Amino acid sequence: MKNNSAWNSQLIFMSTAFVLLFTVSVFAEEKYTTTVFPIGELFEPLVADPKEPQFSVGFHKANSSGRLGRFNAAVVSYGEHFGLIRWQENSTNSWQLSVVGAVFAQFNMDAHSKDLINADYTIGLSSTHHDGEASYRLRVLHQSTHLGDEFLLSASAPDRINYSLEAMDFTAAYQWSNYRIYGGAGYLLNVEPTSLDRVAIQLGTDFHSSSYTLGNGYMTGGIDLSAYQGDDWKTNTTVKLGLEFGRPGSGSRRIRIMLEGYDGKVPFGQFYDVSIKSYGITTYLLF
Numbered sequence: 001m002k003n004n005s006a007w008n009s010q011l012i013f014m015s016t017a018f019v020l021l022f023t024v025s026v027f028a029e030e031k032y033t034t035t036v037f038p039i040g041e042l043f044e045p046l047v048a049d050p051k052e053p054q055f056s057v058g059f060h061k062a063n064s065s066g067r068l069g070r071f072n073a074a075v076v077s078y079g080e081h082f083g084l085i086r087w088q089e090n091s092t093n094s095w096q097l098s099v100v101g102a103v104f105a106q107f108n109m110d111a112h113s114k115d116l117i118n119a120d121y122t123i124g125l126s127s128t129h130h131d132g133e134a135s136y137r138l139r140v141l142h143q144s145t146h147l148g149d150e151f152l153l154s155a156s157a158p159d160r161i162n163y164s165l166e167a168m169d170f171t172a173a174y175q176w177s178n179y180r181i182y183g184g185a186g187y188l189l190n191v192e193p194t195s196l197d198r199v200a201i202q203l204g205t206d207f208h209s210s211s212y213t214l215g216n217g218y219m220t221g222g223i224d225l226s227a228y229q230g231d232d233w234k235t236n237t238t239v240k241l242g243l244e245f246g247r248p249g250s251g252s253r254r255i256r257i258m259l260e261g262y263d264g265k266v267p268f269g270q271f272y273d274v275s276i277k278s279y280g281i282t283t284y285l286l287f
Helices: 004-028
Strands: 033-036 055-064 070-090 093-108 116-131 134-147 164-176 179-192 199-214 217-228 236-245 254-265 275-286
Touching: 070 116, 070 275, 164 199, 199 236, 217 254
Parallel strands: none
Antiparallel strands: 033 070, 055 070, 055 275, 070 093, 093 116, 116 134, 134 164, 164 179, 179 199, 199 217, 217 236, 236 254, 254 275
16 A cells, blocks of 8 residues: 555645646647737636735734734735746637746734744646636645744744645635625645645635726725634634735736735644634735
8 A cells, every 4th residue: 555655745746737738738729829928817816815926024923822822913915926837728718828926925014023923835837727706716826835943043932833735725716896795615735744634715806996996096905714624613814904005917017005914723834723803004016
């Protein structure tokens, strides 16, 4: 009988191959126009998802369970989708294969050395499809998590866990006027600690105004709800509301300034079993 490690490796390989074949199979259709290194994404990034790959920096006030307690946090992310190839039938029907990568880091601003608490490194493949008002995204991702040196030496440091995972997720979205609703599910193909349950679900909505709200800014916001099998399906809630400056749409340079709130289990790294409530302001640089 094959051991779990060998089986997980084969499962990850097959899932990655599926994403590639799922997208590349469209290339066989002569009716599609091919673009190498296309600009923008067919599936617009989710506004309120705390783990959406993008460039951002924010300042949040957090109140958490366990040793973390209350603290002021700087929350930073660096991430993007890089389009490899796009197949387009017409203006409303396209497929794309992209590389996706991101870093999500949190700093304790109350500590003397502004301690890096946690950093998640993510890399993977994304297959997206846009068909009229509907869009779809299928991803295979790897995540590796690391704690900061200063934080490990502090009194609030937890027992270190070698936390890493490979996951597949699928999300479907539908645009209705200025609103977009979405839903999806994810599955951990391989995870350490191995005792963690594997299934997650996600629902939410985005909003983008079609006219200027303040100066040259467009009102934008979103609500994201997620739940995990390992947490007895308790809901994690993210709410964001703010202004976006620049020409709307993926592939355009924009700045988004958001007021944010979160209530649920920590969405980052080794603190998956820690409850946290936080609120603050974040600036996003979108491309």
